Structures are given as C-alpha cells and as structure tokens.
Amino acid sequence: MTFARFDRYVDRHARNFTERLQALCRMPSVAARGTGMRAMAEAVEQMMQRVGIGTRAFKMGAGYPIIYGECGGGPETFLVYGHYDVQPVGHLTDWSVGPFAATIVDGKLFSRGAANSKGDLVARLAAVEAYQKTVGKLPVSLRFIIEGEDGLGSQSLYRFTTQHPELLVARGCIWDEGYRDTKERPVISLGFKGITFLELRAHGARSDLHSKWGAIVPNPAWRLVQALATITSPKGVITIDGFSSHVAPICEEDAEALKAIELDEAGLKKEFRIGGWVRAMKGPALVKEHIFGPTCTICGIQTGHTDAGAKTVLPSTAMARLDFRLVPDLTPDLVQRLLRDHLDIRGFKDIEIIELGSAPLAKAPATSLVARAVIGPAMEVYGMPPLVYPMDPSSGPVGAVCGVSCPPTPVASFGISYAGSNPHGPDENVRVDDFLQSIKFIGRVINSLGETTSEIRTRTSGITKTSGIRERKAAAH
Amino acid sequence: MTFARFDRYVDRHARNFTERLQALCRMPSVAARGTGMRAMAEAVEQMMQRVGIGTRAFKMGAGYPIIYGECGGGPETFLVYGHYDVQPVGHLTDWSVGPFAATIVDGKLFSRGAANSKGDLVARLAAVEAYQKTVGKLPVSLRFIIEGEDGLGSQSLYRFTTQHPELLVARGCIWDEGYRDTKERPVISLGFKGITFLELRAHGARSDLHSKWGAIVPNPAWRLVQALATITSPKGVITIDGFSSHVAPICEEDAEALKAIELDEAGLKKEFRIGGWVRAMKGPALVKEHIFGPTCTICGIQTGHTDAGAKTVLPSTAMARLDFRLVPDLTPDLVQRLLRDHLDIRGFKDIEIIELGSAPLAKAPATSLVARAVIGPAMEVYGMPPLVYPMDPSSGPVGAVCGVSCPPTPVASFGISYAGSNPHGPDENVRVDDFLQSIKFIGRVINSLGETTSEIRTRTSGITKTSGIRERKAAAH
Numbered sequence: 001m002t003f004a005r006f007d008r009y010v011d012r013h014a015r016n017f018t019e020r021l022q023a024l025c026r027m028p029s030v031a032a033r034g035t036g037m038r039a040m041a042e043a044v045e046q047m048m049q050r051v052g053i054g055t056r057a058f059k060m061g062a063g064y065p066i067i068y069g070e071c072g073g074g075p076e077t078f079l080v081y082g083h084y085d086v087q088p089v090g091h092l093t094d095w096s097v098g099p100f101a102a103t104i105v106d107g108k109l110f111s112r113g114a115a116n117s118k119g120d121l122v123a124r125l126a127a128v129e130a131y132q133k134t135v136g137k138l139p140v141s142l143r144f145i146i147e148g149e150d151g152l153g154s155q156s157l158y159r160f161t162t163q164h165p166e167l168l169v170a171r172g173c174i175w176d177e178g179y180r181d182t183k184e185r186p187v188i189s190l191g192f193k194g195i196t197f198l199e200l201r202a203h204g205a206r207s208d209l210h211s212k213w214g215a216i217v218p219n220p221a222w223r224l225v226q227a228l229a230t231i232t233s234p235k236g237v238i239t240i241d242g243f244s245s246h247v248a249p250i251c252e253e254d255a256e257a258l259k260a261i262e263l264d265e266a267g268l269k270k271e272f273r274i275g276g277w278v279r280a281m282k283g284p285a286l287v288k289e290h291i292f293g294p295t296c297t298i299c300g301i302q303t304g305h306t307d308a309g310a311k312t313v314l315p316s317t318a319m320a321r322l323d324f325r326l327v328p329d330l331t332p333d334l335v336q337r338l339l340r341d342h343l344d345i346r347g348f349k350d351i352e353i354i355e356l357g358s359a360p361l362a363k364a365p366a367t368s369l370v371a372r373a374v375i376g377p378a379m380e381v382y383g384m385p386p387l388v389y390p391m392d393p394s395s396g397p398v399g400a401v402c403g404v405s406c407p408p409t410p411v412a413s414f415g416i417s418y419a420g421s422n423p424h425g426p427d428e429n430v431r432v433d434d435f436l437q438s439i440k441f442i443g444r445v446i447n448s449l450g451e452t453t454s455e456i457r458t459r460t461s462g463i464t465k466t467s468g469i470r471e472r473k474a475a476a477h
Numbered sequence: 478m479t480f481a482r483f484d485r486y487v488d489r490h491a492r493n494f495t496e497r498l499q500a501l502c503r504m505p506s507v508a509a510r511g512t513g514m515r516a517m518a519e520a521v522e523q524m525m526q527r528v529g530i531g532t533r534a535f536k537m538g539a540g541y542p543i544i545y546g547e548c549g550g551g552p553e554t555f556l557v558y559g560h561y562d563v564q565p566v567g568h569l570t571d572w573s574v575g576p577f578a579a580t581i582v583d584g585k586l587f588s589r590g591a592a593n594s595k596g597d598l599v600a601r602l603a604a605v606e607a608y609q610k611t612v613g614k615l616p617v618s619l620r621f622i623i624e625g626e627d628g629l630g631s632q633s634l635y636r637f638t639t640q641h642p643e644l645l646v647a648r649g650c651i652w653d654e655g656y657r658d659t660k661e662r663p664v665i666s667l668g669f670k671g672i673t674f675l676e677l678r679a680h681g682a683r684s685d686l687h688s689k690w691g692a693i694v695p696n697p698a699w700r701l702v703q704a705l706a707t708i709t710s711p712k713g714v715i716t717i718d719g720f721s722s723h724v725a726p727i728c729e730e731d732a733e734a735l736k737a738i739e740l741d742e743a744g745l746k747k748e749f750r751i752g753g754w755v756r757a758m759k760g761p762a763l764v765k766e767h768i769f770g771p772t773c774t775i776c777g778i779q780t781g782h783t784d785a786g787a788k789t790v791l792p793s794t795a796m797a798r799l800d801f802r803l804v805p806d807l808t809p810d811l812v813q814r815l816l817r818d819h820l821d822i823r824g825f826k827d828i829e830i831i832e833l834g835s836a837p838l839a840k841a842p843a844t845s846l847v848a849r850a851v852i853g854p855a856m857e858v859y860g861m862p863p864l865v866y867p868m869d870p871s872s873g874p875v876g877a878v879c880g881v882s883c884p885p886t887p888v889a890s891f892g893i894s895y896a897g898s899n900p901h902g903p904d905e906n907v908r909v910d911d912f913l914q915s916i917k918f919i920g921r922v923i924n925s926l927g928e929t930t931s932e933i934r935t936r937t938s939g940i941t942k943t944s945g946i947r948e949r950k951a952a953a954h
Contacts, residue, residue, distance in 0.1 A: 032784070032785055032788065033785075087788055088782070088784065088788055090685065090782070094684065151788060193689075195789070197789055204751065205749040205750060205751050206749060206750035206751075207571065207899065207902040207903055207904075208567065208901065208902045208903075209749065209899075209901065209902060210871065210900055210901040210902075211772070211774040211776055211800050211802070211901075212670075212802065212869070212870040212871035212872070213749075213767075213870070214772035214773070214774035214800070214802060215755070215766050215767050215770035215771070215772045215802070215870065216754045216755050216758065216763055216766055216767045216770070217749060217751060217754065217755065218713070218751060218753075218754070218755055219713070219774060219775060221775035221776075221777075221778060222709055222713060222775055225702055225705045225706055225775065225778075226706055226709075226711045228702045228706075229702055229703055229705075229706030232699055232703075234703045234824070236695070236696070236699060272682040272683060272686065272690075272694060273682060273683035274681065274682050274683075274694060274695060276695075277693045277694065277695070278692070278693050278694065278695055281693065286693055289692050289693055290690075290692050290693045293692035293693070294692070295688070295691030295692045296691070297688040297691035297696060297789070297791050298696060298698035298699055298702065298780065298781065298792070298795075299688055299781045299782060299788065299789050299790050299791070299792070300698075300780060300781030300782045300783040300788075300790070300792065301698060301702075301778045301779065301780050301781065301783065301795070302778070302779060302783035303775065303777060303778050304775065304776045304777030304778065304798070305565065305567070305776060305777045305798070306777040306778065306779035306796070306798065307509070307565065308509055308510075311509060311564055311565055311628060311776065311777075311901070312672070312674060312774070312776050312800045312901075313776050313777070313901050313902070314774050314776070315775070315776070315777065316902075318775075318778070319783070321781070321782070321783065321789075323688050323691070323789040325688070325689065325691060325692070347711070392689070393689040393690070393692065394687065394689035395689070422684065422686075423687055424685065424686065424687040424688075424788070424789075424790050425684040425685045425686060425687075425790075425793075426684055
C-alpha cells in the first residue's frame with residue numbers, strides 16, 4: 001500500500017502535532033523533584049484517549065502511575081513503551097533558553113524532555129491518529145505502557161510487570177530509545193545493556209570538623225577515593241576481581257552486525273568537545289567497546305564543602321554514585337556481589353554499598369518480527385539504510401518488560417532525536433523535521449507489523465497467544 | 478594589683494556583655510555568601526568606638542574592610558587579631574536551633590560565629606572597657622586588626638600587611654584561636670601551622686553526557702579519583718614525592734613542650750563519634766602527629782549529579798578541594814611545586830591546580846613577652862595550669878601579620894570556646910560562663926603585658942621601636 005494520504009495528513013497537521021509536543025514539554029515533569037507529575041500523567045492519558053486509545057492508570061504504591069493503553073485489534077499484540085517523566089534540568093545557567101519554554105529556534109525545539117522522550121510519545125500517538133484517519137483500523141493490537149519513573153529507576157514499572165504479566169504478553173516490543181547519528185542514519189537497536197546503579201558511602205566523624213583535625217581524624221573522603229581507585233585502572237579498565245571473566249565473548253551474529261557500524265568519531269569528538277576516546281581507541285575497536293564494553297561510570301561524588309567560599313572542613317561523610325552498564329553475561333546481582341567481595345578483600349568493609357536501581361539486559365535477534373517490521377520501512381522514509389545496533393549502549397527497564405515472557409519478548413527501539421539532542425544535559429532539543437518524519441515512519445511500522453505477522457501466521461501455526469500466556473505466567477513466578 | 482573591682486564590673490555587666498555578643502551573632506556575616514558583611518563591619522567599628530578605641534576602616538580593593546583600632550598608650554605596642562566574618566552554616570537541617578538566632582540553652586549560646594570568633598572579639602572589647610572603668614588607662618598600646626575574610630583566605634589582610642607594615646610593628650601579637658579542652662584546661666598556642674588550600678580540577682566533555690557513553694568517553698571523575706589516590710596512601714600517609722623529606726625534625730624545646738600535652742582521647746572520640754584515630758595511633762605519638770604532623774585533607778569533592786533522584790550522567794568536570802596544613806619547613810610554594818611535579822611525573826598533567834589561599838606557618842618561643850603575659854594569669858583565672866601548645870594544629874594569616882617584622886612578632890593565642898564548640902560545623906556554640914571568664918582573663922593579660930614590658934625595658938634598653946620599624950620595612954619589600 002502507499003502512504004501518500006497518511007503523509008499528507010501528517011503534513012497538514014504538522015503545526016498541530018508540534019504544538020501538542022510543545023504543550024507536553026511546557027509541563028515540567030521532573031520525577032526526581034516530584035514537580036508536575038500528576039498533571040503530566042493526566043495530560044498523557046487525555047492525549048492517548050484523544051487518538052482512540054482506551055486507557056487505565058495503574059498506581060503502584062506511592063510511585064507515579066503507569067498509563068496503560070490499548071488500541072487496534074489484529075491477531076497479534078505489540079507493546080509500545082514510553083515515559084512521561086524527564087531528567088532534572090541541572091544548572092539553569094547552562095541552558096540557552098528556559099528548559100520548559102519549548103522554544104523553537106532554527107527548527108529545533110529546545111526543552112528538557114523533548115528528546116527523552118516526550119517527542120517519541122507524541123509522535124507515536126500522532127501516528128496512531130493519522131493511521132486511523134487515513135488507512136483505517138490498526139492491523140495489530142498495540143499496548144502502550146507509559147511510565148513516570150524513567151529517571152528514578154522505574155520501580156513502579158517493575159512492580160507493574162510483576163503484578164500484571166498478562167498485559168505484557170506480546171509478539172514484540174517497541175522501545176523509545178533511538179536517534180539519527182551524525183551522518184543522519186536512523187539508529188535502530190535490538191537490545192539494551194543492563195544496568196546496576198549503586199551508591200557507595202564512607203562515614204567519618206558525626207559532623208564535618210575543622211580540618212585542623214586532619215592529621216589524626218579519619219577522613220571518609222580519602223577512604224572513598226582510595227576504595228574507588230581500586231575499581232578501575234588509571235587507563236579506565238574495570239579492575240574488580242573476577243569481573244572481566246564474566247564478560248561473554250561476542251557471538252558470531254553480533255560480530256557480523258558490528259561490522260556495519262561505525263561511529264562518526266570526528267563528529268562526536270566535536271560534539272562532545274573531547275580530544276580523544278578512552279585508551280586512545282578508534283575504528284572497529286572503539287565501536288566494539290561502545291556497544292559490547294561493560295562500563296563503570298562515576299555519575300557523581302559529593303563530600304564536604306564544595307560551594308563558593310573557602311571552607312576548610314574535614315568531611316563527615318562521602319558518597320559516590322556509580323552506574324555499571326551490563327553486557328552478556330553480567331547481571332546486577334553478580335556485579336554487586338563481585339564489588340562487595342573486591343572491596344572486602346582490600347579492607348574496605350566499611351564502605352557501604354546501596355543499590356539505587358537495576359535492570360537486566362535485553363537482546364533480540366534481527367530475525368524477530370518486530371525487528372523486521374522496524375528495519376523494513378526505514379530505508380523508504382529516511383532514504384538511507386538504518387544503522388542496526390545488536391545492542392544499545394544505554395539501559396532501561398527493557399529487561400523487566402520483555403523478560404516477563406519466556407523466551408523474552410523481542411524488542412526493537414528507535415526515536416526522534418539526533419546526535420545533537422543532548423538528552424541528559426543542558427539545551428536538550430529535537431529537530432521538528434525529525435519529529436514529523438518519525439510520525440510517517442511509525443505509521444509504516446504499524447502497517448509492517450500487520451503484514452509481517454499475517455505472513456508468519458500463514459507459515460507457523462504452532463505459536464499461539466495461549467502458549468504465550470502460559471510461558472509468561474511461569475516466568476513471573 | 479588585685480582584680481576584685483574588675484571582676485565585679487564584669488559580673489555586674491554579665492548580662493549586658495552577653496547581649497552584645499548575641500547582637501553580633503544575630504547579624505549573619507558569612508563572607509563566602511557576602512551576606513550582611515557591610516552591616517557587620519559597621520557594628521564592629523561602633524562596638525570598638527564605644528569602648529574608646531579609635532578606629533579606621535581599611536578597604537583593600539573589592540574585599541571586606543579591615544577594621545583597625547588603637548587604644549591605650551604605654552611604651553610598648555601589641556597587636557590584637559580578630560575577625561568578624563563567619564563560616565557558612567552548611568545544612569540548616571543539621572542545626573538544633575537557627576544558626577543566627579543566638580539562642581541560649583543550658584548556658585550555651587548557639588550561633589554560627591559564636592566560637593569562631595565573635596565571642597573572642599566581644600570579650601576582648603569588654604575587657605578593654607572593664608579595665609578602663611576599674612583600673613584606669615591601659616599600660617600598653619593595643620592595635621586591633623579585625624578582618625572580614627577569615628573564611629575566604631584573608632586576601633584583604635594580606636594586602637593590608639603589605640601596604641601598612643608600619644601599623645604592625647609590635648612587641649607581640651594576641652591571636653583569637655583557643656579553647657578549653659575536654660579536661661577544661663585553657664589551651665594557649667605559641668604558633669600555628671601554615672596552610673595552602675588548593676582546588677584540583679579535571680575536565681571531560683563540554684557538558685554532562687548520558688552515561689551510556691561511559692565505555693569510550695573519558696570520565697574526569699575517574700581521572701580525579703586516580704590522581705588523588707596517588708597523593709596519600711590507604712593508611713593516610715602523604716605520598717607526594719619529596720614531601721616527607723622537607724618535614725623538619727622536631728627541635729628539643731618543642732619535644733619537651735609536647736611532653737606536657739595529652740589529648741583526651743576518649744573524650745574526643747566520644748565528641749567526634751569516631752572509633753579510632755588515623756593509623757590506630759595513641760598517646761604521645763598521637764599528640765605529636767596532631768601538633769607537628771603535616772596534613773592533606775580532602776575538604777570537598779563535587780562532580781556530576783549528586784542530588785536526589787537517579788540521574789546517570791557521565792560528568793563534564795570534577796573538582797576536589799585539598800588543604801595542606803604545614804609544619805616546619807614546609808611552605809605553600811614548596812608544597813604546590815611538589816604536588817605539581819608529583820602529578821606531572823605520573824601522567825596527570827591535565828589535572829589543573831588552583832590556589833584558593835595560603836599562609837606561612839608562625840611560631841614563637843615560650844620566653845617571648847607576649848607568651849609570658851598570656852601564660853602567667855591563666856592559673857589564677859582558670860584554677861589550673863594552661864596547656865601550652867608549641868604549635869596550634871590550625872592555621873590562619875598569622876604568618877602574614879607576624880612575619881612583617883624581622884624577626885617575626887611573637888604570637889600567643891587563646892579563645893573562649895571549649896571542646897564541644899564545633900566551630901566549623903553545625904550547632905556551633907560557646908558557654909556563656911567561658912565567655913565571661915575570658916573577659917576576666919583578658920583584663921589580667923593586658924595588665925601583665927604592661928608589667929612584663931616594663932620589666933624588660935629595665936633589663937634591655939637596646940631594643941627600640943625605631944629598630945623594629947626599620948626591620949619591618951625591610952621585610953615588607
């Protein structure tokens with residue numbers, strides 16, 4: 001079928017769709033601050049209902065609600081993940097425009113949350129509307145799962161997946177991470193690294209002391225620094241005992257997929273304003289490290305007095321936040337156990353380790369239905385072959401959502417941002433053209449899901465929804 | 478002479494003197510924040526004038542004014558140092574009472590700045606008043622030098638000492654650091670460690686990035702941690718190349734003085750709520766380390782996201798503040814040079830070192846006039862021999878003030894705080910009785926300065942003010 005009518009609809013409603021995105025962006029929904037979360041959840045639910053999605057808000061304890069929605073009605077079901085919370089804005093002075101003004105400058109919509117990922121949410125909903133208005137009924141069932149705790153470790157989503165596994169039975173899952181790289185290629189990911197996000201704490205005197213006591217009173221800041229320094233080498237290699245031996249060799253399919261991938265090293269270095277990469281890597285080695293390298297990132301350290309003014313104190317406590325991004329076969333539990341043992345054996349039993357959030361990794365073969373439905377239309381819409389990552393270097397609760405079923409629900413992920421979107425930093429932005437193009441792309445993906453599954457149904461009749469439910473329930477126990 | 482009338486005057490005016498202190502404490506004067514500094518400087522000047530001190534405010538560039546004051550008129554001149562700024566309050570929630578409420582609870586006056594050191598300033602001025610009202614004209618000239626940048630590195634005071642060396646010619650200097658230890662002994666110090674306060678900075682990408690880049694983008698937080706870890710050993714020994722060889726052996730007089738000193742280890746451990754001291758030291762070794770051990774204290778580290786909420790970023794910059802407390806023969810310049818070389822040789826040339834403030838050490842023999850005048854009356858007022866430290870483990874711009882003359886002006890230091898005063902932390906407080914007792918003590922010190930100097934003048938006529946001026950001017954060039 002042709003998408004001429006669909007595309008014309010998107011073009012005619014371009015301004016209206018963009019204004020919908022601006023409206024959502026202007027509602028601050030920083031989960032870490034708790035600001036505007038209720039209003040945002042209601043706005044998302046209304047926006048979903050407006051395009052004909054039946055919704056239900058799941059409130060899991062004290063967390064922010066999961067907005068669940070169903071639409072379409074074909075023989076197969078696909079999950080569509082999104083989130084309505086955004087990252088904290090950081091230092092206001094680092095922003096060129098107000099982080100919630102949703103100002104459009106030179107075709108770029110600047111806003112915290114525009115790229116990550118209100119733009120994707122609005123685009124997916126706009127595509128559902130356009131499809132129904134121009135093509136007709138959706139050829140498959142879509143189940144939207146829109147959470148509000150992406151920035152908080154997705155605790156409510158984890159509870160939701162445990163308590164409502166029946167809602168997660170699906171042929172595939174569409175995630176919302178993705179961007180156009182510096183060469184404008186759309187990046188599609190068929191997996192995500194796992195994550196375990198930890199806080200390390202060292203404790204000293206009951207309160208900050210005058211630093212004249214520095215010669216004899218133990219300093220938790222030094223303690224923490226000495227402990228941290230054993231975790232990586234000066235060259236940035238993770239040196240936790242036993243860690244590297246648990247990193248699986250890259251399988252042949254993945255090695256093959258890696259060959260198609262190149263990083264725009266010069267473009268990224270310019271974008272990030274860095275002189276070089278870790279260990280002066282480049283080329284295929286750099287790509288391999290980026291996609292299949294485990295990470296241990298210091299995300300933050302705080303101790304003592306760090307504001308303006310010369311305050312010489314001996315700190316009472318010191319804390320560091322580390323996130324580990326996990327590749328096969330690392331799991332959150334394993335990494336935490338290895339780290340604890342590593343510190344204990346070096347005499348750092350006093351360093352406390354607190355788990356802030358974790359998610360297992362998720363990974364799907366390129367032959368899965370959802371992968372084919374997403375990869376297929378990319379060439380038509382973007383005019384160039386997509387870049388398919390066997391694994392996305394980012395993480396999320398994908399493992400929880402897709403791991404309910406056994407075998408795991410295959411995932412494919414794409415999004416509207418681009419290499420300059422800076423989704424966790426200041427001046428987060430999306431290009432309005434990318435946003436509109438993504439709506440056209442999603443319309444085709446929905447269509448392909450229907451075509452692909454009907455083709456499969458003809459070929460293989462053994463796989464039914466019923467068997468899917470049984471498998472899923474078993475996994476949930 | 479007896480001080481019966483003097484003491485009665487102090488007793489009769491106890492409430493009034495205490496209210497004067499409360500009034501100053503209620504004026505926030507946090508130099509690091511710049512709040513209320515002008516009002517505070519004016520209040521100090523008025524309080525000085527009220528007790529008959531002729532004042533002049535020296536504004537050194539953009540800094541907070543030095544309030545200089547003269548009174549008395551005997552044959553010899555002594556400097557009296559103080560400061561009117563206070564440390565930042567830190568976290569308000571750590572305080573039991575408002576940090577500027579100056580609330581008195583169980584005889585303790587709680588306020589940021591009460592111990593460090595508005596209490597000392599008010600006590601010294603009250604003593605001048607009481608002396609003049611009950612004994613008569615001061616037997617010596619006192620020159621007050623009250624600065625407003627103790628918490629900022631005393632830059633204005635440094636400029637003042639360079640531009641007005643003629644005002645600093647004196648027989649001795651009374652400083653404002655001192656306290657009663659856990660056994661209630663008044664601690665008198667005849668020297669201060671030097672200090673150099675440095676900020677180390679590491680730089681990464683132009684802004685905080687999504688931590689999915691952790692495998693390949695250099696992380697300045699790791700860089701800083703790895704550099705810091707080379708500066709001390711896990712046991713807390715400073716491991717900068719060549720550092721320890723510049724620490725002078727303790728001379729015989731100092732070794733003798735150390736014998737009289739003991740730390741109330743159990744009391745301090747309880748006060749600080751710590752299980753033990755650095756390297757499990759105790760007894761004389763602990764005292765020696767406290768007083769003559771050089772320090773390198775991490776006063777603060779800040780990098781990445783450390784507020785509430787799980788924000789996994791790869792930080793753009795990382796900074797640590799270190800203060801080194803310097804013993805003979807370490808100087809600020811030497812330490813900075815050694816640190817730079819130490820980092821460079823280990824490949825950390827990228828780590829920036831910024832000097833936030835420095836002061837040389839100051840040290841005086843126990844036989845100096847001012848030392849004898851201060852040590853003498855302590856027994857009478859406090860009913861127990863004072864604890865005389867050949868060197869105070871704290872630091873300040875003593876070296877700048879006392880180093881203008883050559884040989885350096887001898888310094889003796891005492892103050893009104895006690896072991897529980899927590900002068901740089903929350904719930905800073907002084908005991909009102911200590912404050913009043915200190916006024917009585919200072920009255921006697923003023924008197925002793927007169928007696929001691931007249932005795933000296935009889936013995937040695939060769940030392941004149943004129944020769945002092947010549948020497949000082951030479952030193953100032």
